Amino acid sequence: MKYTKFANTNIELSKIGLGCMGMSAAYGEDKDDKESIATLERSIELGINFWDTADIYGKGVNEELISQVLKNNRDKIFIATKFGFRMPNDTGNSFSGDIYIDCSPKHIKEAVEKSLKRLKVDVIDLYYAHRIDPNIPLEDTIGAMSELVKEGKIKYLGLSECTADELKKAHDIHPISALQSEYSLLYREVEKEILPLTKKLEITFVPFAPLGRGLMSNKLDISSLSNNDFRKNLPRYKGEYLENNMKLSQALEELAINKNATTAQLAIAWVIAQSDNIIPIPGTKKRKYLESNVGSVNLNLDSSDLEKIEDILKMYPNVGPRYSARENKFVKKS
Template structure:
């Protein structure tokens, strides 16, 4: 790509955090989308992204597990002051590999200390609870996260896949800077009350999987590597659903021809047009895809064009849920009342 647009900086939330308007999701470099990619190549990719103004880096302790944080830590050596580092906790594995969600104070603290050590940094810019713990009141979890802020180990707090009610409760304990949620042309249920709640409270919105897990970039299931969890855990990519969903990609292709943009760029530009407090974090492992994503920053859509893009992907016609197991998403997961913890 000959000339990439300048990636502007935005205020994320109302507590003072500034990030690049487009971030970089680092998960796929190490986990879930097939085998881990070569470390040296991924470090080069992160450096290239930062050089081009994409400085908001997103990782989690569960990616790998742990290996993605180590990779990101190596990549930001010497450029720590140029990046805004976000990581997450809450997903735990036992010795047998069984998964659980934890938000108890001891786990919050231990997870943060471990992340700081793996990434090899003194502080984390934005620390998210990756999923809410249905056993622990959100006030208790955020209460411990607040202590991490007071100790200088964390700058700002975030939640991921939290309901509007839990967001309000958390925000009453300590200001929540950002909520990370899946938001794209085919994941729009958050528009009902989660996003309005964030806007009411001055909370920034970080859109993960803004390209529909690669679908709007033209990723087809036959391209997925062995072990890619989209093949088994993402119903929209199952053959019978994918066949029905392909029409949306084709409709975006047709619109893209008019705007001289790829369908992926249109899908990403649509997210960028949702508000100045919204930062999408598309992931990639290839320079050319990173450049394509950055190119979306420069695409201007009129209100009519935004609607045209939306209409190309009618949400009520999308086949399949966004996860095979929706139990840990904001719609179905919630935390118990604080009184239940105090009685215990």
């Protein structure tokens, strides 16, 4: 494993983290807690020391699952979780029905206590606002988060899916250490403003879905997705967009084979190669995919490789919006 500095600290984090959402939410009913726990344990063996979760993933179930491994490995893991998404009466499935954003100081104080309890930790290393609440002044949200630092309940602040202006404003109130957003061969909007800004401000950029939620693995069988897998409702998984993305993945596989790598490893390595402040968090609930993903850390892409990838992307530009209308209302850009 290779390691990199976290933000402007002396903390060394693995060059690839582990996204844990799929172990408990979003990707259908194919859940296997035993295999998920084995995957968490294997990640430690492979040198990963950065896990990512959120209170909305399975309505807290994901945090509780992680705690089973975290309790005996607390000194080995830098744990990140998030607050902000809520459901009416906190009922229902986290990826169905009505959800809304609440980043009020009152909710933040309640949410952190629940996450600490579920994770069974005394302090959360990195605490994200999962989205920016349009109904709450940013000063109030960041102010409440900074109070948690003073109280010793969290160490570092993070934001997810914000604009460059929001990031600058928040960073002026209290240092922001991490910015999380989707970033992959299928979604590069962050290259315009967000990624350069994080580098300038010494903020770690944490891309989720670096494989385009599986599309860039060239292994995904769309017909195998269960009815409640939320990807079935995403534009990229339908019609002409899906056809384009399958062809793109297949074209990338040819280059990957020449590099003695898988398409997934190539896609993640491309993300890592874009900036030295990047730590992607590909998600998986199976050891075999985890082990494959880790291989991307040692896949070196030279300028010729990167140019070839750009040429391939130009051939298949019709990747589609990343979210449906329902999910898209929670992000600044599609």
